[in-house]
Amino acid sequence: MRPFVYERAEEARSAVAAVADRPDAMYLGGGTNLVDLMRLGVAEPARLVDVSRLPYDTVGVRPDGALRIGAAVRNSDLAAHPAVRRAHPLLAQALLAGASGQVRNMATVGGNLLQRTRCAYFQDITKPCNKRNPGSGCPAREGDHRNLAIIGHSEACVATHPSDMAVALAALDAVVHLEGRDGPRTLPLTELYRLPGDDPRRDTVLDPADLITEVTVPALSFGGRSHYRKVRDRASFAFAVVSVAAALDVAGGVVRDCRIAFGAIAPVPWRARRAEEALRGAPATEDAFAAAARAELGQARPLRDNAFKVPLARNLLVRTLTELVVA
Amino acid sequence: MRLNFTVNGRATAVDDVWEGESLLYVLRERAGLPGAKNACEQGECGSCTVYLDGSPVCACLVAAGQAEGREVRTVEGLGGPGRLDPLQEAFVECGAVQCGFCTPGLLVQAHDLLERVTHPSDAEIREALAGNLCRCTGYEKILDAVRLAAERKAAAR
Numbered sequence: 497m498r499p500f501v502y503e504r505a506e507e508a509r510s511a512v513a514a515v516a517d518r519p520d521a522m523y524l525g526g527g528t529n530l531v532d533l534m535r536l537g538v539a540e541p542a543r544l545v546d547v548s549r550l551p552y553d554t555v556g557v558r559p560d561g562a563l564r565i566g567a568a569v570r571n572s573d574l575a576a577h578p579a580v581r582r583a584h585p586l587l588a589q590a591l592l593a594g595a596s597g598q599v600r601n602m603a604t605v606g607g608n609l610l611q612r613t614r615c616a617y618f619q620d621i622t623k624p625c626n627k628r629n630p631g632s633g634c635p636a637r638e639g640d641h642r643n644l645a646i647i648g649h650s651e652a653c654v655a656t657h658p659s660d661m662a663v664a665l666a667a668l669d670a671v672v673h674l675e676g677r678d679g680p681r682t683l684p685l686t687e688l689y690r691l692p693g694d695d696p697r698r699d700t701v702l703d704p705a706d707l708i709t710e711v712t713v714p715a716l717s718f719g720g721r722s723h724y725r726k727v728r729d730r731a732s733f734a735f736a737v738v739s740v741a742a743a744l745d746v747a748g749g750v751v752r753d754c755r756i757a758f759g760a761i762a763p764v765p766w767r768a769r770r771a772e773e774a775l776r777g778a779p780a781t782e783d784a785f786a787a788a789a790r791a792e793l794g795q796a797r798p799l800r801d802n803a804f805k806v807p808l809a810r811n812l813l814v815r816t817l818t819e820l821v822v823a
Numbered sequence: 824m825r826l827n828f829t830v831n832g833r834a835t836a837v838d839d840v841w842e843g844e845s846l847l848y849v850l851r852e853r854a855g856l857p858g859a860k861n862a863c864e865q866g867e868c869g870s871c872t873v874y875l876d877g878s879p880v881c882a883c884l885v886a887a888g889q890a891e892g893r894e895v896r897t898v899e900g901l902g903g904p905g906r907l908d909p910l911q912e913a914f915v916e917c918g919a920v921q922c923g924f925c926t927p928g929l930l931v932q933a934h935d936l937l938e939r940v941t942h943p944s945d946a947e948i949r950e951a952l953a954g955n956l957c958r959c960t961g962y963e964k965i966l967d968a969v970r971l972a973a974e975r976k977a978a979a980r
Contacts, residue, residue, distance in 0.1 A: 502824070546886075598869055601875075602878075
């Protein structure tokens with residue numbers, strides 16, 4: 497591991513200043529991804545600014561019913577919060593589907609959002625990777641890509657975003673609150689992430705000095721009727737092969753409204769707006785759910801070994817929505 | 824840098840800690856507590872599990888500086904002076920140990936489960952221990968031991 501300087505930030509402005517001044521500085525949250533990447537030689541910051549003790553460690557409910565989630569809140573604390581479990585069960589389920597108990601106890605909300613892909617080529621510094629080393633190539637296209645992207649990827653990069661939590665937050669229209677060089681600002685979570693195109697280096701639109709301070713989740717009247725379902729290669733402690741986050745509002749056998757996002761099929765948490773559009777006003781039937789899935793997944797361009805993800809994502813959505821109708 | 828933290832109830836100061844060290848390294852190599860084990864160094868195997876401010880974490884992924892001012896409890900701190908925790912006794916009685924390398928991490932993680940859940944189902948035990956790998960694959964005896972400790976703990980209430 498390259499030697500680095502460690503400092504603990506006392507407040508947000510000084511943390512931003514500490515990173516803004518130095519191109520080789522990075523924020524440290526829970527460290528469950530960054531410390532690992534430093535050990536692998538994938539990340540080589542010369543300075544770590546620990547922001548895990550900034551006063552963004554609480555969850556609250558605003559008068560309008562929106563959830564306020566501090567960026568330093570631990571994943572396990574967020575999953576256990578009564579307001580989350582009651583109003584947004586899919587978010588609690590997504591959090592508990594991620595990692596292991598030990599990792600969830602350490603991982604923060606901000607760090608979860610900014611974790612890097614687990615593409616094996618990205619994590620192996622002896623291999624080419626356009627995300628890690630621009631222009632070096634993407635061995636995943638012809639290599640091991642069974643669990644990589646089927647949608648939203650590019651010639652340069654076919655990696656997927658690994659977060660479960662971010663998929664639920666994408667479905668819930670979450671808003672990310674930032675402290676940056678020019679002060680505070682907000683960004684819809686779905687606009688935080690960027691598709692790789694011909695420059696896969698950056699996963700997000702953020703400046704390196706942008707600090708996530710809080711995530712807000714607007715109230716959703718039918719948020720209680722929601723579910724996060726994750727398919728993985730073993731029963732626990734594995735990244736998703738495909739996941740879906742869905743909330744459904746049904747009245748008189750007709751879909752009044754819905755929120756849908758897919759995980760592990762794209763370089764970003766994939767908000768399925770085409771599927772949502774196809775469903776609004778449609779009968780709440782398996783046929784309509786399958787048609788909605790097709791409307792979204794028609795854009796898919798699977799690779800040699802991951803075409804199975806297309807019917808898997810379709811079936812997962814149909815099954816999840818069907819169960820939500822009965823719920 | 825100097826690191827000040829509490830280990831198993833005792834205020835501890837460690838000097839000459841390098842920023843890149845993990846909490847696990849500090850515990851094993853500087854604080855004389857080799858119970859937590861160093862295996863994958865990626866948070867995958869759980870062999871290094873210790874309590875940090877009351878929650879089990881993988882000490883290999885905790886940068887030393889992050890432990891400043893905090894409370895750490897290792898497997899050495901589960902029992903009292905000269906006596907084992909009932910969970911440790913159950914591991915001994917059930918033979919829930921093969922090579923023993925994963926045992927300290929499993930003990931801390933299972934200890935946390937039994938603090939939170941009085942009558943854990945098998946599914947709950949499995950999920951709670953999902954982040955602890957036993958390369959000898961001795962999981963059946965480990966499950967037996969956790970069940971036994973849970974029964975005894977419930978009976979003692």
